[in-house]
Amino acid sequence: MKIGVAQFWHEANSFAANPVGLAAFEERTWLRGAEVAPGFKGSATELGGTIGWADEKHDTELVFSRCASATPGGPVEQAILDRIVTEITTDTVFDAVDGIYLSLHGASLGTKEPAPEERLVAGLRHRFPDLPIVASFDMHACPTSATAAMLNGATVYRSYPHVDMAETAVAALELLADMIASGVRPKVVHRTIDRVLPSFRMATAPGSPMAEIEAISQDIAAATGEGVCCAYPFASFAYADTPAADAGVLVTCLDQPEGERVAETVCDAMFARRGRFRPDLPDAAKVLAARPWADGRRVAILEPSDNPLSGGAGDTPGLLSAALACDLPEGTVFAFFHDPAMVRKAADAGTGSRIRAMLGGRHGGGFGAPVPVDAVVARVTDGRFVNAGPMERGRPVTLGATAVLETGPLRIIVTSLCQSPNDLNYFALHGIDLTRVPLLLAKAKNHFMAALGPAFDAVIQAETPGPAMADVSALPFRHIPKHRFDLD
Template structure:
C-alpha cells in the first residue's frame, strides 16, 4: 500500500500586513520532509507512525507550516499545492495534515481547492484530513474528503492524537471495517477566538457533546470554531460528524449539536474592556495580595498566532502611563531597533523608537512610534528549546534579540514575531519571569499552559491591533450576511443545514 502524507498549515488573517511568502513555510521535501515530521507531536507525525506500523510505502511530497499572517502569496500556494498533487498519482490513500483556514492571494478556499484537485487525480482513493480547531469549513472539503477530524483542545495539545484518530479511521476504512459517511452543519456564527477555549463555557459544552456522540457510536465528531479574521464568505463555526455507514444518524448528531451551539451563540462572543480599564484592573490585581507572583497582561489584540505584527506598543505605553513598574514585556518585533541596539552595544544608554512601525492599511491603522529610554543589558541569538506541552522539544529561533531595560520595564526586542510557547522566551536572555510584577505577553492562549501556573492573575488586554476582538474594526466585505454577531437579528435553523 502506498500512502501520501503531507502537511500544509496556515491560518490566514486577511487583515494582517504580515506577508506570507514561500519561505515562511520552511518547506521540507521528500526525505527531508519525512525526517522533519517523523517523531513530532503533529498529525503528520501520527500519520507516519500509522503508515509504518502497517508496512506501507510512504510518499511525503512536502511538510510545510507558517505562522498565522496575511494571505499566502499566490506563487507559494500554487507551488505547495502543485507539489502535493504531483505526488498523488499511483497512491492508494492520502493523509493530510491541514489547518482549514488557509486563504491565498489566488484562492479563498486553500484546503478545499487542494482536495478538489487531489480527488481529480485519485477519484477512488480514501482521503483523511486532520484539521485545526479553528478551520473554516467549506463544501469542497466535505465533498472530497472521506474523513475529517479536528483538534478538541485549545490551546492545541492533541495534534498527534487528532492525526492518529483520522489516520486510524482511514486504515479501518481500507480494511473494510468501517464505512465513513460525513454530515456537516455550519451555523452563521463568527466566533471570537477567546471564546473557543475548550476548558470553559459554550465551547467546552459543545466539545463534550462531540465526545459523548463518539462514545455513542459515531466514528468522529469535531467542533471547529472557525477563524473570524478571514474576510471570506463563511468564516464560521462548524460541526463535522463522521458516521459509520448511516448518514441519517450522522446528520441527526450534527443537527443536534449545531442546534445547541446556535442556542448558546452569545457564549461564543467576547466583548473586551477598554485598554485603560484593563491596565487599572492589572494594577489592582498586583496590589490585592502580598504574594509575589506576576500578573499576566495578555495583549490578544496583537497576537502572533492570529496574524499579529508583535509591533503594537499600546499595552506597554498605557501601563507606563498608569505608573506600573516591574514589567517584563516581549517579544516586540522591531528589526530596525534590534540593529540599533546591537550597534550601541551592551551597557549603552539609548533613546530610540521601538515598535508601532507597521501599518495596517486595511484597518486604516497607521501607528506613530514613540521613544523608549534605557540601557542595553543583553544581546542573544534568540534561540531556546520549548519545554512546555505544545511543540515540546522544538528549537525556537527568534532572530537576533536584545534586552532593553527602561527601569520600569524590561523590553525584549526581536527580529521576528513570536508566540509565548515557553518561559524560555524570557529566561534565554536573563529575565526571570517569576520575579516580574507584570508580564505583558502578545498572546491569547498558547501561553496559558506555561505562564498561568506562575501567575497570580490574568488580565486580557485589547490593544486593537490586527487580531483585536472588536469586529467593528474590520471592514468585512465578502462575508455572507446576515451572520451573528455582526447582525444581531440573524436567524438560523440546524434542520435547514
C-alpha cells in the same frame, strides 16, 4: 500499508499588515520527502504524531510530499500558494499509496483565492477518485462544503490551547487505516450555524462552552453506533474575511442520514451557547490603571489584538503606550515587538549601550503611532530554543536574532521573526525567570495558558486596537454577512 502525507498549515488574518511569502514557510516548515521525519520525530505536532503512529504500527510506510507551515499572518502570496498546491497535487510520491493523510489548518487564504485547501483537495481527488483521503484541521478552520464532500474522513483539534495536535493526527490516521483495511469509503457531513464564534472565550477548560460542545459531539457520535465514525466541531476563524468563515461541525459517517442528524444536534448545541462566546474585554489602560499587581499577585496582561497566532504582526503599540503611562513594578517584562531593524541596531550598539528606539507602528499608524523609548541593550541572543511544551513540545523554534531592551522598571523583548511568547523557554532564552516577574505584558491569547498560565496568579486579556481585536465592528469585513457576528 503505504500512506502518503502532505501538510499545508496556515491561518490567514485578512487585516494583517503583510502577505505571507516563501520566507515565512522556510522559517517554520518547508520540508519534503526524507527531510520531514528528522525534523518532527518525537514532537507534539501533527507530523510528530504521524511519525510516532507509523513507528508503532511496524507494517506502515510513510511517504512525504511537500510539508509547509507558516505562522499565522496575512494571506499567502498567490505565487507561493500555487507552488505549494501544485507540488502536492502532482507529486509522484502518491502514485503507489493506499491512502493520503493531509495536515490542513483549514483557514488559509491566498491573495487572490478564498479557499486554497479546497483546490488542494480537489486536485488530489480528481487524480485519485477512489483513494481514501483523510484530513485533520485546526479548531479555527473555515472548511467549505465542497472540501468536506471530497474527503472520506476529518478530525479537528478538540483542545484550546491546542495541546492535542499529535492526537488529532493519530485519530485521522486510524480512520484512514480502517478504510484501507475494509475498503469502505465514509463521507464527511459539513454543517454550519451561520455564526462566527470569537475565540477569546473559547478555551476548553472544564465548564467552558466549547468544552461542553466537544463533550456533546463525542457523546452523540458514540451513542449513534457504527453509522457514525466521529463528530468534530470547529469554531471558524473570526479574522478570515471569507464566506466560509462560519462555525459548525464535520461528521465522518457511513450512514449519511445518521451523520446529518448528529451534525444537526451538535450545531443546535453550538448555536444555543453562542452568547457565552461574546468577548467583553476591558480596556488595557483601565486594567493597568487599576494596578492588579499591587496586592502582591503576579499578573500577566495579554494583548490578543496583536497575537501572532491570530495573525498579529507583533507591531501594535497600544499596550506598551498604556504601560508607560503607569507606575510599573520593577522587573516588568514586555513580550514582544517584531522589529528586525531594531534588533540589528541593538546588536550593533552592543550590550550595555544606550539607544533610542521607536517601537510599534512600523506598518503604518492604523493601530497607533510608534512609541519612543530610551533604553539600554541588556541582552542579545540568536533566538533559538526548543519548546518545553505542552503545546508543540520538542519543536525547535527560531525567533531570528533578538534583543532585550531595558527602560526604567521594564524589559522589552524585540525579535527578528514574529512568534507568540507561549513557552517557558522563550523567556529562559532571554535570561528571564518568570517566577520573579511581577507583571508580564504579552502579545498572546489562549495558547498562553497551556505553559504559562500556571506561572501567574491572574491572567487578564485586555483590548487594544489591532488586527485581531475583540471589537470586530471596527474591522472592514467585505465577505462575511454582518449577522454572523451577532451573538444575541
